Amino acid sequence: AGPIRFASSATYPPFEFMDKDNTITGFDLDLAKALCKEMKTECTYSNHAFDSLIPALKFRRYDAIISGMDITAERSKQVLFSQPYYANSAVLIVRKGTLTSVDQMKGKKVGMENGSTHQKYMNEKHPEIKTVPYDSYQTAVIDLKNGRLDAVFGDTAAVNEWLKTSPELVTLGEHITDPAYFGAGLGIAVQQDNAELMNKINTALDAIKKDGTYQQISHKWFPQ
Numbered sequence: 001a002g003p004i005r006f007a008s009s010a011t012y013p014p015f016e017f018m019d020k021d022n023t024i025t026g027f028d029l030d031l032a033k034a035l036c037k038e039m040k041t042e043c044t045y046s047n048h049a050f051d052s053l054i055p056a057l058k059f060r061r062y063d064a065i066i067s068g069m070d071i072t073a074e075r076s077k078q079v080l081f082s083q084p085y086y087a088n089s090a091v092l093i094v095r096k097g098t099l100t101s102v103d104q105m106k107g108k109k110v111g112m113e114n115g116s117t118h119q120k121y122m123n124e125k126h127p128e129i130k131t132v133p134y135d136s137y138q139t140a141v142i143d144l145k146n147g148r149l150d151a152v153f154g155d156t157a158a159v160n161e162w163l164k165t166s167p168e169l170v171t172l173g174e175h176i177t178d179p180a181y182f183g184a185g186l187g188i189a190v191q192q193d194n195a196e197l198m199n200k201i202n203t204a205l206d207a208i209k210k211d212g213t214y215q216q217i218s219h220k221w222f223p224q
């Protein structure tokens with residue numbers, strides 16, 4: 001067997017992004033590397049657009065997806081998910097001094113990544129809000145800053161990262177954890193018929209949680 005081919009959409013710091021040297025990095029990458037070390041397997045890491053990650057996995061271009069991906073019932077019809085490796089919630093961000101309550105979002109434009117659970121949630125739960133799909137969250141945040149969007153909706157952990165470098169942005173409203181849309185956390189996905197690899201990944205996850213490697217990686221990317 002060849003290396004395990006991991007794919008991530010590297011536009012979502014701190015989970016996955018391109019560093020200054022154009023190398024794919026982040027919490028998910030460190031986690032995948034620790035798992036590969038634990039499994040004593042060679043692995044490769046590729047950058048791929050979020051909305052076609054699952055199709056590319058199904059076409060066997062990759063063996064595994066690690067991409068800040070929510071474990072949802074709908075995706076579980078197409079892929080096999082690992083145990084959750086990170087708890088998630090979602091939140092809106094706006095420019096400071098603009099909107100102060102979610103009720104004011106009616107008719108406003110909110111951006112999110114195409115194919116994300118955030119997009120589906122907004123479309124179904126808030127038809128009164130206009131959703132604008134983006135290839136990546138990075139572009140959506142740029143458009144929020146320059147006024148083309150009124151808000152962006154994403155994972156709290158990713159949003160917190162954008163807020164660090166964008167003092168003009170602020171969260172709006174409560175953190176949302178609707179399991180019908182956001183599932184029970186983030187998971188690694190493999191092809192549905194690859195239970196063998198999934199067992200290895202879950203066993204390796206248990207091992208790196210037990211020996212402290214997971215906590216070390218988590219502390220590096222999510223310092224408290």
Ligand SMILES: NC(=[NH2+])NCCC[C@H](N)C(=O)O
Nearest residue numbers: 009012067068069070116117
């Ligand atoms: N690497 C990324 N761009 N990830 C976006 C993930 C968004 C959201 N957590 C989802 O599962 O739909």
